[in-house]
Amino acid sequence: MIFTNLKMTGFKSFAEPEHISIDEGMTGIVGPNGCGKSNIVESLRWLMGESSAKSMRGGELEDIIFAGSASRPSRNFAEVTLTLDNTEKKGSAAQFADDDLEITRRIERGKGSSFKINGKAVRARDVQLLFADMATGSRSSGIVSQGKVGALINAKPVERRNLLEEAA
Amino acid sequence: MIFTNLKMTGFKSFAEPEHISIDEGMTGIVGPNGCGKSNIVESLRWLMGESSAKSMRGGELEDIIFAGSASRPSRNFAEVTLTLDNTEKKGSAAQFADDDLEITRRIERGKGSSFKINGKAVRARDVQLLFADMATGSRSSGIVSQGKVGALINAKPVERRNLLEEAA
Amino acid sequence: GRERLLKSFAEVNRYFETLFKSLFNGGSAELTLTEADDPLDAGLEILASPPGKKLQSLSLLSGGEQALTALALIFAVFLTNPSPICILDEVDAPLDDTNVARFCDMLGQIAEETGTRFIVVTHHRLTMAKMDRLYGVTMEQKGVSRIVSVDLQTAERFKESA
Amino acid sequence: GRERLLKSFAEVNRYFETLFKSLFNGGSAELTLTEADDPLDAGLEILASPPGKKLQSLSLLSGGEQALTALALIFAVFLTNPSPICILDEVDAPLDDTNVARFCDMLGQIAEETGTRFIVVTHHRLTMAKMDRLYGVTMEQKGVSRIVSVDLQTAERFKESA
Numbered sequence: 135m136i137f138t139n140l141k142m143t144g145f146k147s148f149a150e151p152e153h154i155s156i157d158e159g160m161t162g163i164v165g166p167n168g169c170g171k172s173n174i175v176e177s178l179r180w181l182m183g184e185s186s187a188k189s190m191r192g193g194e195l196e197d198i199i200f201a202g203s204a205s206r207p208s209r210n211f212a213e214v215t216l217t218l219d220n221t222e223k224k225g226s227a228a229q230f231a232d233d234d235l236e237i238t239r240r241i242e243r244g245k246g247s248s249f250k251i252n253g254k255a256v257r258a259r260d261v262q263l264l265f266a267d268m269a270t271g272s273r274s275s276g277i278v279s280q281g282k283v284g285a286l287i288n289a290k291p292v293e294r295r296n297l298l299e300e301a302a
Numbered sequence: 303m304i305f306t307n308l309k310m311t312g313f314k315s316f317a318e319p320e321h322i323s324i325d326e327g328m329t330g331i332v333g334p335n336g337c338g339k340s341n342i343v344e345s346l347r348w349l350m351g352e353s354s355a356k357s358m359r360g361g362e363l364e365d366i367i368f369a370g371s372a373s374r375p376s377r378n379f380a381e382v383t384l385t386l387d388n389t390e391k392k393g394s395a396a397q398f399a400d401d402d403l404e405i406t407r408r409i410e411r412g413k414g415s416s417f418k419i420n421g422k423a424v425r426a427r428d429v430q431l432l433f434a435d436m437a438t439g440s441r442s443s444g445i446v447s448q449g450k451v452g453a454l455i456n457a458k459p460v461e462r463r464n465l466l467e468e469a470a
Numbered sequence: 471g472r473e474r475l476l477k478s479f480a481e482v483n484r485y486f487e488t489l490f491k492s493l494f495n496g497g498s499a500e501l502t503l504t505e506a507d508d509p510l511d512a513g514l515e516i517l518a519s520p521p522g523k524k525l526q527s528l529s530l531l532s533g534g535e536q537a538l539t540a541l542a543l544i545f546a547v548f549l550t551n552p553s554p555i556c557i558l559d560e561v562d563a564p565l566d567d568t569n570v571a572r573f574c575d576m577l578g579q580i581a582e583e584t585g586t587r588f589i590v591v592t593h594h595r596l597t598m599a600k601m602d603r604l605y606g607v608t609m610e611q612k613g614v615s616r617i618v619s620v621d622l623q624t625a626e627r628f629k630e631s632a
Numbered sequence: 633g634r635e636r637l638l639k640s641f642a643e644v645n646r647y648f649e650t651l652f653k654s655l656f657n658g659g660s661a662e663l664t665l666t667e668a669d670d671p672l673d674a675g676l677e678i679l680a681s682p683p684g685k686k687l688q689s690l691s692l693l694s695g696g697e698q699a700l701t702a703l704a705l706i707f708a709v710f711l712t713n714p715s716p717i718c719i720l721d722e723v724d725a726p727l728d729d730t731n732v733a734r735f736c737d738m739l740g741q742i743a744e745e746t747g748t749r750f751i752v753v754t755h756h757r758l759t760m761a762k763m764d765r766l767y768g769v770t771m772e773q774k775g776v777s778r779i780v781s782v783d784l785q786t787a788e789r790f791k792e793s794a
């Protein structure tokens with residue numbers, strides 16, 4: 135499975151629909167402090183099934199919905215969509231006939247979140263397993279959030295081993 | 303009291319005598335990773351009476367003595383000297399007649415550390431009080447070690463208040 | 471004890487709100503003591519709203535915004551009792567160029583007001599450019615540190631070679 | 633369970649020693665499990681000796697050396713089970729230019745071997761220069777983020793203006 139595109143709307147500071155195309159090699163994301171770079175990282179982790187609001191700097195999961203700013207009122211929902219190229223149909227992706235998979239997570243105020251794969255409702259667990267099958271997921275070693283390197287350095291030896299096991 | 307010069311020998315990676323002149327305004331310290339910049343900061347905190355080896359990245363206080371490298375054997379002592387301009391003779395500095403004060407701390411392997419002011423032996427407490435009188439000291443708010451800003455951000459509210467009280 | 475704590479807290483809070491505004495070129499922030507039967511057991515909460523953004527707890531801000539806000543707090547405490555020396559070890563690491571520039575300007579102002587002498591360890595080109603002088607630390611001989619005076623061009627090459 | 637843990641630990645250790653040497657251009661490092669009756673309760677200790685320096689526990693190294701060593705560990709775990717995507721948020725913050733260059737080279741090699749696509753959030757000019765493409769995130773409207781494709785010059789101006 136190849137990751138090809140990440141789209142978000144209403145997610146944290148991304149009030150309007152925005153997307154980032156995920157191409158081969160290395161893609162850099164730049165911008166001033168507070169412009170939204172880490173929010174992009176968190177949108178992918180949330181899509182992969184992250185259920186801890188605290189690990190995304192929030193108090194509750196609804197904190198990820200655009201809360202409004204000086205220039206605009208808050209929104210009522212947040213939606214993130216990841217597009218995957220499934221032409222190879224390997225592993226747990228073989229269950230899907232389509233060449234492209236669109237995985238969507240959506241949350242509405244007061245309603246909780248829901249997952250879809252190519253428009254069909256699925257459970258959080260199905261999405262988490264799909265990613266785990268690709269050796270990835272919101273807690274995998276390949277997703278290094280801001281400050282995580284420092285946390286690994288300062289962790290006690292037992293916590294450090296747990297950090298790695300979460301990943302391995 | 304004005305800080306004018308910091309000299310160190312045998313302190314961590316400073317095998318040979320080195321010094322940094324402390325002039326008015328802002329002095330920058332630069333260099334590649336691991337070249338010794340934070341060691342300079344720690345040498346001043348140690349001179350001011352820092353007694354926690356852990357807060358200087360060590361296991362015991364003797365860890366601050368140059369431990370040797372591929373190019374040179376270890377040393378048996380570490381010594382740091384701070385020069386102060388005392389022409390104004392204010393506060394607890396008034397007890398000293400000299401226009402210049404040299405505060406020295408020295409540690410020898412197996413012997414523990416000793417303090418001197420202008421050649422006269424004093425206790426650690428005398429040095430700590432002298433600095434406290436100038437609103438400074440190894441734990442004061444004006445000495446921000448590498449990673450301390452991150453620690454303040456991640457601290458629980460009660461720890462954060464303690465951090466500030468240590469300083470105020 | 472309690473009264474002195476509340477008085478010193480109020481003074482730090484005043485400096486904090488002022489420094490925050492000048493570091494962020496706007497916005498507002500405040501400190502609050504958490505609920506506790508005894509103020510001596512209270513914790514310190516930090517609320518901040520960078521220009522144009524909602525007031526939030528420190529934990530919801532970006533990495534750089536958190537660092538800049540924490541520096542406003544550290545210097546608010548510093549100003550209640552300024553000392554002749556202030557040493558900063560790579561505090562500018564998470565800041566972008568605009569915030570680094572405003573931070574260095576604040577240090578310069580404090581230096582003028584209090585006469586404090588600053589020692590600033592940095593990897594940031596912009597910070598180096600704003601210093602009054604630079605010392606480079608080298609390890610020509612592996613594991614052995616030496617200190618030399620450097621100018622800005624040498625410093626820029628310095629931080630690049632190990 | 634125990635046997636699988638020790639086997640996976642040995643594999644991570646092998647990758648770790650190799651990655652450390654390539655990131656530090658020499659030196660050596662190793663992982664050890666701390667004493668415990670049950671390896672499943674053991675902690676992970678990291679010992680490292682950058683070129684020309686003595687073997688020390690991670691805590692005695694410099695800020696940048698600690699970060700580079702931790703990255704060697706993170707990618708050692710990654711290589712035991714590579715995934716199609718890897719996202720790094722400002723992991724290069726404490727690194728000097730030489731270490732940043734070696735780190736980006738390592739990412740490039742991993743990308744070639746495993747086909748992993750990397751997303752790298754950074755403030756570091758050198759990292760930007762080594763990326764295959766750049767996206768800039770802006771907040772023209774306060775508090776509202778937008779994403780645009782940028783080239784290196786625009787990116788350099790970008791990170792400077794807020």
Ligand SMILES: Nc1ncnc2c1ncn2[C@@H]1O[C@H](COP(=O)(O)OP(=O)(O)OP(=O)(O)O)[C@@H](O)[C@H]1O
Pocket residue numbers: 145146147165166167168169170171172173174197198199200201202280520523524526530531532533534535564775
């Ligand atoms: N629910 C929300 N609604 C609106 N804005 C939000 C929401 N949650 C967070 N934000 C804003 O998003 C901004 C943080 O963005 P982010 O952490 O992505 O910045 P960044 O680009 O990573 O910056 P840095 O370089 O400092 O790490 C903050 O200013 C915060 O106020």
Ligand SMILES: Nc1ncnc2c1ncn2[C@@H]1O[C@H](COP(=O)(O)OP(=O)(O)OP(=O)(O)O)[C@@H](O)[C@H]1O
Pocket residue numbers: 313314315333334335336337338339340341342365366367368369370448613682685686688692693694695696697726
């Ligand atoms: N007792 C000692 N004897 C010899 N070398 C030591 C001793 N203690 C620490 N060191 C060495 O000093 C170096 C650390 O220096 P320091 O922390 O000052 O680096 P730095 O310039 O601040 O780097 P960075 O930019 O990464 O923060 C380490 O490589 C460490 O091995």
Ligand SMILES: [Mg+2]
Pocket residue numbers: 171172173280532533534721
């Ligand atoms: Mg960020």
Ligand SMILES: [Mg+2]
Pocket residue numbers: 339340341448559694695696
């Ligand atoms: Mg350092």
